[in-house]
Amino acid sequence: xxxxxxxxxxxxxxxxxxxxxxxxxxxxxxxxxxxxxxxxxxxxxxxxxxxxxxxxxxxxxxxxxxxxxxxxxxxxxxxxxxxxxxxxxxxxxxxxxxxxxxxxxxxxxxxxxxxxxxxxxxxxxxxxxxxxxxxxxxxxxxxxxxxxxxxxxxxxxxxxxxxxxxxxxxxxxxxxxxxxxxxxxxxxxxxxxxxxxxxxxxxxxxxxxxxxxxxxxxxxxxxxxxxxxxxxxxxxxxxxxxxxxxxxxxxxxxxxxxxxxxxxxxxxxxxxxxxxxxxxxxxxxxxxxxxxxxxxxxxxxxxxxxxxxxxxxxxxxxxxxxxxxxxxxxxxxxxxxxxxxxxxxxxxxxxxxxxxxxxxxx
Numbered sequence: 001x002x003x004x005x006x007x008x009x010x011x012x013x014x015x016x017x018x019x020x021x022x023x024x025x026x027x028x029x030x031x032x033x034x035x036x037x038x039x040x041x042x043x044x045x046x047x048x049x050x051x052x053x054x055x056x057x058x059x060x061x062x063x064x065x066x067x068x069x070x071x072x073x074x075x076x077x078x079x080x081x082x083x084x085x086x087x088x089x090x091x092x093x094x095x096x097x098x099x100x101x102x103x104x105x106x107x108x109x110x111x112x113x114x115x116x117x118x119x120x121x122x123x124x125x126x127x128x129x130x131x132x133x134x135x136x137x138x139x140x141x142x143x144x145x146x147x148x149x150x151x152x153x154x155x156x157x158x159x160x161x162x163x164x165x166x167x168x169x170x171x172x173x174x175x176x177x178x179x180x181x182x183x184x185x186x187x188x189x190x191x192x193x194x195x196x197x198x199x200x201x202x203x204x205x206x207x208x209x210x211x212x213x214x215x216x217x218x219x220x221x222x223x224x225x226x227x228x229x230x231x232x233x234x235x236x237x238x239x240x241x242x243x244x245x246x247x248x249x250x251x252x253x254x255x256x257x258x259x260x261x262x263x264x265x266x267x268x269x270x271x272x273x274x275x276x277x278x279x280x281x282x283x284x285x286x287x288x289x290x291x292x293x294x295x296x297x298x299x300x301x302x303x304x305x306x307x308x309x310x311x312x313x314x315x316x317x318x319x320x321x322x323x324x325x326x327x328x329x330x331x332x333x334x335x336x337x338x339x340x341x342x343x344x345x346x347x348x349x350x351x352x353x354x355x356x357x358x359x360x361x362x
Contacts, residue, residue: 081110094210308320
């Protein structure tokens with residue numbers, strides 16, 4: 001192989017990136033490991049111990065593995081940058097009545113943004129992570145394909161990766177299932193790594209309570225914006241809520257209002273601090289627009305095309321037609337979908353391949 005086989009591997013200390021390190025070495029790559037110190041993962045709600053991929057324990061587990069396997073490892077402190085980009089965006093989106101997806105933004109700006117910078121400094125042609133996704137190259141374009149393990153597929157979170165990002169990235173786990181990955185760790189005598197639990201929460205909210213996090217960041221949030229009105233679709237006042245940032249589209253539990261039948265959050269108006277409630281059927285809609293596009297498999301979709309669209313990570317995908325209009329794409333679903341949430345990502349697939357992704361517009 002004539003190309004440089006030096007590769008920079010993002011390591012979290014977890015099972016997936018650890019097994020990625022094993023596989024890359026077996027494939028002949030000269031691996032350098034790097035772990036981000038992105039957030040001090042201690043909150044008022046979990047003072048006993050840091051948790052998740054940002055914890056000191058996980059960072060030093062990555063360093064121990066690198067030492068054991070005989071390759072260099074560095075810790076990159078991006079806490080200030082992470083705070084200014086990911087956390088500030090997270091807070092600002094909620095304070096604008098939107099529901100952000102910080103993992104998507106982090107992949108674009110922090111993980112790949114900083115990894116490419118470090119790879120260039122270290123003379124590495126390639127980057128790698130332990131994500132469950134595949135990269136293909138056809139007709140002069142790079143694009144993502146779902147990971148073989150559909151229960152672990154992470155392509156949805158990676159739709160922002162550019163052509164340059166994809167050209168330099170390798171996903172060693174893309175064709176493996178999670179049980180196979182754990183078995184590789186066991187066969188290489190890393191039983192502790194094989195049995196590691198998975199982290200599901202947002203890394204900077206280890207207790208999974210975003211409302212508590214907003215209160216920590218904005219101490220006056222209970223007074224500003226403070227309580228507002230619940231209204232129905234006709235504007236009739238139904239009751240009081242605690243403040244619009246504490247609610248999300250489709251929410252039913254925790255509304256603290258008795259209507260005699262189930263009601264859901266249909267709309268959030270940050271300008272007036274009002275939240276519209278309605279019945280489940282009123283959450284349904286047949287079309288959505290997305291902005292901030294990133295095109296993958298095709299350079300554009302100026303001609304109407306049948307596709308599958310995921311409007312959230314745990315969504316199985318909905319049949320639809322898509323067509324691009326300038327810097328936006330219109331998605332029309334074959335069957336109405338529920339709780340389309342502005343600020344979240346919509347990712348468009350052709351079979352298992354990503355055509356494009358974007359941010360849902362209100």
